[in-house]
Amino acid sequence: MPSPSTYSRILQRLQTLLDLVLPRGCPGCDQPLGEDAPWCETCTTALLAATSTPYCPRCGAAAEPHLLDPAGCRLCRRESSALDGLARVGPYPTLIGAMVRRYKYQRQQRLDRPLGLLLAHAIAGRSWAGSIDALVPIPASLRERLSYRFSPVALLASTVGKQLSLPVLPLIVVRGKRRQQVGLPASQRAANVRGIFHVARHARVRGARLCLVDDVATSNATLHAAARALKRAGAAQVYGAVLAKAAMHNA
Numbered sequence: 001m002p003s004p005s006t007y008s009r010i011l012q013r014l015q016t017l018l019d020l021v022l023p024r025g026c027p028g029c030d031q032p033l034g035e036d037a038p039w040c041e042t043c044t045t046a047l048l049a050a051t052s053t054p055y056c057p058r059c060g061a062a063a064e065p066h067l068l069d070p071a072g073c074r075l076c077r078r079e080s081s082a083l084d085g086l087a088r089v090g091p092y093p094t095l096i097g098a099m100v101r102r103y104k105y106q107r108q109q110r111l112d113r114p115l116g117l118l119l120a121h122a123i124a125g126r127s128w129a130g131s132i133d134a135l136v137p138i139p140a141s142l143r144e145r146l147s148y149r150f151s152p153v154a155l156l157a158s159t160v161g162k163q164l165s166l167p168v169l170p171l172i173v174v175r176g177k178r179r180q181q182v183g184l185p186a187s188q189r190a191a192n193v194r195g196i197f198h199v200a201r202h203a204r205v206r207g208a209r210l211c212l213v214d215d216v217a218t219s220n221a222t223l224h225a226a227a228r229a230l231k232r233a234g235a236a237q238v239y240g241a242v243l244a245k246a247a248m249h250n251a
């Protein structure tokens, strides 16, 4: 029989573990929450505002309602696109972007669930949602894996997959070096990722309808490069889904 002090030590450890695992407050701001409330009132309002802003179904850029056209907005209409459509939760300069930063850079892994639910909801709202066969996470570079100590995008994709009952297939692999896209002007972003994504050996993607998952898209260069690799391997359709879409200012 363990002594009472051993029991209390075990309980203490269990509590520490639960504190790490269970959400302790609002996912948007860490404020304590009432029972059953998934978000606080302020964050609920901010989320509704961010997720209800209209966006271009082709590139994800913020668009006026009358500009919503499957052929694209004024920013992307003349550009070729390897993506057949893009779903996004919200624009980057909103609560969504702030949550992505906490999730990745402050390593708040528990945000995978609320962010995953939001992304699943964004995908489910697209006309193509029902046609997808699988989700494909954009792989992290070795440097990112070392600095985050977890794979934010892979974890996110697995939550979305559970929500939408879709398999998550790591079909894309990285070969070659790339610099971080953050901070690069638009003109260099496409070149930075050109040719670095490949379809994993033995992966069968011919005829598949896939949805790439990433955390943030700015120029969409990463998504386009990965979509191109999948299409070269025979994928029938490739869509993209991101938490936040940032505007490209330094074009």
Ligand SMILES: [Zn+2]
Pocket: 026, 027, 028, 029, 030, 031, 039, 040, 041, 042, 043, 044
């Ligand atoms: Zn909140």
Ligand SMILES: [Zn+2]
Pocket: 056, 057, 058, 059, 060, 061, 072, 073, 074, 075, 076, 077
């Ligand atoms: Zn567009």
